[in-house]
Amino acid sequence: MNEFKPVRFVDVALEGQFWRERLETVLTRxxxxxxxxxxxHGILESLTLPNPPPPLRFPRNEHNFTVQVFWDSDVGKWIEAASYALSHRRDADIEARIEKIVDDLEKAQAPDGYLNCWYLQREPDKRWTNLRDNHELYNLGHLLEGGIAYFLATGRRRLLDILERYVDHVRKTFGPNPGQKRGYCGHQEIELALIKLYRLTGERKHLDLAAYFINERGRQPHYFDHEAVARGESPRxxxxxxxxxxxxxxxxxxxxKVVGHAVRAMYMFSAMADLAAELNDDSLKQACEVLWADVMTSKIYITSGLGPAAANEGFTEDYDLPNDTAYAETCASVALxxxxxxxxxxxLDGRYADVMEQALFNGALTGLSRDGEHYFYSNPLDSDGRHSRWAWHTCPCCTMNSSRLIASVGGYFVSASEDAIAFHLYGGISTNVRLANGNVFLRETSAYPWSGSIRIEISADAPAEFTVNLRIPGWARGASATVNGEPVDVGSGTSNGYLSISRLWSAGDTITLELPMPPERIYAHPSVKEDVGRVALKRGPLVYCVEEVDxxxxxxxxxxxPRDASIETESRGDLFDGVVTLTxxxxxxxxxxxxxSLYRSTPPAASESKLTALPYYLWNNRQKGSMQVWLLES
Amino acid sequence: MNEFKPVRFVDVALEGQFWRERLETVLTRxxxxxxxxxxxHGILESLTLPNPPPPLRFPRNEHNFTVQVFWDSDVGKWIEAASYALSHRRDADIEARIEKIVDDLEKAQAPDGYLNCWYLQREPDKRWTNLRDNHELYNLGHLLEGGIAYFLATGRRRLLDILERYVDHVRKTFGPNPGQKRGYCGHQEIELALIKLYRLTGERKHLDLAAYFINERGRQPHYFDHEAVARGESPRxxxxxxxxxxxxxxxxxxxxKVVGHAVRAMYMFSAMADLAAELNDDSLKQACEVLWADVMTSKIYITSGLGPAAANEGFTEDYDLPNDTAYAETCASVALxxxxxxxxxxxLDGRYADVMEQALFNGALTGLSRDGEHYFYSNPLDSDGRHSRWAWHTCPCCTMNSSRLIASVGGYFVSASEDAIAFHLYGGISTNVRLANGNVFLRETSAYPWSGSIRIEISADAPAEFTVNLRIPGWARGASATVNGEPVDVGSGTSNGYLSISRLWSAGDTITLELPMPPERIYAHPSVKEDVGRVALKRGPLVYCVEEVDxxxxxxxxxxxPRDASIETESRGDLFDGVVTLTxxxxxxxxxxxxxSLYRSTPPAASESKLTALPYYLWNNRQKGSMQVWLLES
Known part of the structure; x- marks a missing residue:
């Protein structure tokens, strides 16, 4: 294993056209x-605790459950997404809207710090009685992530203060001590927020509370059993x-084995990995590695979609990856x-970066339309044309997961340790990195993902020794690199997917990296019954699909x-903001x-034709029509 | 069009092994x-109106609906199935159980004739307030079909009397006159039962009521709108x-166009066809023909399954026939x-008989296990092995639809007019038919569906002229026939799928019919996206599948x-009660x-192998495992 520990991801400025366009769309639309x-949809109004409350917009289902109990989280995620946008460009109007929300939350908060608008408004005597279903801690988690992002973008800490009071209330309420509830949330999320709060404040108590929630989960006697009995229900x-x-x-x-609701699972694994890092907890790290292998060997779509089944919004059996009924919730790819x-x-292992990139380009990006105002909740890999984007969704979780991810995508490109830098993604960025021996300015220029020709300029304050780690994607065969025009031996210099270049770097040093991007045919494990006899097309990090409009x-x-058909690339400046198609x-x-007749004994005729494939993330942005990722191979 | 009007289907004695085995299983198991x-499951108890009623077994869903409102229908269907069994062989124990049910129904019936156990027990003041959802008339329909069958099998008319009183109450309650409700049932069924009652009693009022329900359906102002408003709900x-x-x-x-819930649609079309015949109503007949064409050209599985979608248990778009998620409810094939x-x-058109046979052998039969005690509710054409038979179902509609169909299958083989007889199905039967010029005894002997060699012996009381119509199935190419050893020209003698032989028949006359049954490859319309590049195997009326156990x-x-692979038949006396497999x-x-790895750029290896296919209706009778009807063709 490479010894590099990228202890921090660093912020970057997005300069390449690909991400500038997405960022601009998210900011402005x-x-x-x-x-x-x-x-x-009444979500903002619900923060003002109207009395009497308006009728439910979404009636309770047979489990006595309405999606309205999530509404606080939608507000929190919107604040988080908006705050990432503000960190790119301040906007008085957006800030005023956030301040209005903070006013409402401030008024809504109970004297003891509790702040869940659903319960405060509709069931004030039932708080903390159904952690299994009702998302109170999940909502706090998303509000807290919003509050942290807003503070970081603007320096305003009123929202953060409100939420820290709520966290204090939660800390008193939950834990292993007498008088405390030994509970945890049915939907993991609070853990991620608490770890962020710990990193922001340095206060160990937040990390401890996150660790408590993770460590307590699944212990016997089971809290959700206990809680159900207390509600007068049978846990069964x-x-x-x-x-x-x-x-x-x-x-x-x-x-x-990875089971259950996909987003819950991914949030939990993320928190486990965070805790493994912060607490140096090898048992958590090992659990993450085992679960990672389980997902990657049998449970992930080629697009990075997770969770084939709508019934549990989640996982089923190994190799169960149906294409047309794929649930593959956008949120799950974001969480991946x-x-x-x-x-x-x-x-520092390229396997992780490969998956991160795959989920970014083929999962998270797919969730948001070109116009920035339509969404995919589920992401099938095959459609007869009936699947299309929503302007909103009964459960709008995916909408703000898309926007908060894209608005913060700069945080996934580069990480740094004391004496090393690692590039994980490419696409045109610049950043200043503080290393032990000085500041380094880096500028990466490329037309990635359309081209694998990458140029990195390095300017240190003074000549300095450090290591630059460049990700060589798993899909890139025959990569080559130079430093100041001199070839670097990529083969011998690369381990675990990263090419390490250690030297004394001086201002004006330039690295070039060439990642060949020929169109590729991809096959699925034969146990994926839907994909037998089929082939998918990829180029670089992008999975392609064929869409009826083309x-x-x-x-x-x-x-x-045909298996032996030659696949050509075509640069199409006329499509969207310029794409490479495959024909x-x-x-x-x-x-x-x-x-x-619907059936007959004579096979249908076949004619010579041509196909044009487009990156999957772009589908359903022009008109409705059929679409397919896994093509029949002849 | 053939002028033959098979005004009545006649009862036959089942003598062939194929149907004897099924009948015996239904009777005894x-x-x-x-x-x-x-x-x-509390269904019988619910007839006794326990006070207070027990807690709901199936909680109400978000539509305030529980499947328990159907329970009367389950009882009715069981009585009907049991009565068909009794018509083959009386059974004191079964009759005692039916009598107990009749006792309960008699006690439950309200003084005004109303008899719905759900409402009488739990919501006595709400009867007839939600025809759209709550199945009151549907339940009566099934009870009435049960009562008619029980009367015909045993001569006992107490149940029929009870239900005729209820029908009288319904007739007073519903209709176009002042003071009546202009309603009809959200689930069609009562119409079929009323037409049976009319045929049994000759009382025109029953036919009129059935016609009223069909004619009223869908008229504006819409009754279900009116009814929703009366309940304080918005129709929207x-x-x-x-x-x-x-x-x-x-x-x-x-x-x-055929839309919505598949069973509802099939029951309605059946009633429309009945009324078209009884009332000589061409507009109803034409509507049926248009709807028939719509189903057959774009909406039926090769197995005769109807309704691809679980969401509405019904129809979606043209050519939407997914295999692994096929709902294809057993009840819908029975109703077809x-x-x-x-x-x-x-x-007398063979297209109808072809579909009837297809649905019988590949749909209705599939629903019941070999042991006679397990059921398929939905009938996918592709499974990874997770789909298997139930011992019972939350909504047990299919269980008794299977048994009542199989127990009465003899009613589908032969029909007769004044001077003609038509054979629609083969498989070993005998029957007496009364024609205008005398009684005819017919015995058809064959090992159908395993063999297409059919022999029909005819004995009339005295030599008589009449026509024998023999169905030449749509799948049978190159059929040949003889009368008393003399060849008959099948080509010129056949119209609309029936070979007509008119002559003076004498005792001992013998017809032979040879229907060649080579294994056939079947292809689906290319707009069925799931079946492109795939082939299904049929032999005679049977659709085959490959199952993992073989x-x-x-x-x-x-x-x-491979497209050019030779498909062989194999008689397997060791499998079930003897089957023909394809290899x-x-x-x-x-x-x-x-x-x-789950994905890779090298195609998987393929090896030479062999496949064994089994009739689809027999699958999942040995062990769980994967199954497929539409095979990839190479």
């Missing part, structure tokens, strides 16, 4: 429109049938980015790609001339 | 075990979103048999059938040696 939607009547749903079926260190980054924080003449599922000769199974 | 299940809050769900979105004669038989009653070494989805050389995509 997504954040404002999301605020409008939060208002339109849990609507999700099993505590696997929320990963509390056993203590976290004893979990070896969190987890991968934290694993990378533990070990392939008119019937459903795209009627196309077959190949293909066969089209013809429905013309088939006739009226 | 299914009917008794279903009664045990009805008891175990209908949980199913659209009245397409229950086919009341427009008047039945204006419906041209009802509809097809009634279309055949309107016109094809060990990985998932059956890893098998590919062919195949390729197997190998997972051995693939390694740990």
């Amino acid at each position: 997504t954040i404002p429109s999301q605020h409008v939607q939060l208002g339109k 009547d849990f609507w999700a049938k099993s505590y696997e749903y929320n990963q509390s079926h056993r203590p976290v260190r004893e979990q070896t 980015i969190f987890w991968a980054q934290r694993m990378l924080h533990l070990d 392939n008119p003449g019937g459903r795209v599922q009627q196309l077959k790609l 190949a000769p293909a066969q089209r199974v013809e429905d013309q001339g088939w006739g009226d | 299914t009917i008794p075990s279903q009664h045990v299940q009805l008891g175990k 809050d209908f949980w199913a979103k659209s009245y397409e769900y229950n086919q009341s979105h427009r008047p039945v004669r204006e419906q041209t 048999i009802f509809w097809a038989q009634r279309m055949l009653h309107l016109d 094809n060990p070494g990985g998932r059956v989805q890893q098998l590919k059938l 062919a050389p195949a390729q197997r995509v190998e997972d051995q040696g693939w390694g740990d």
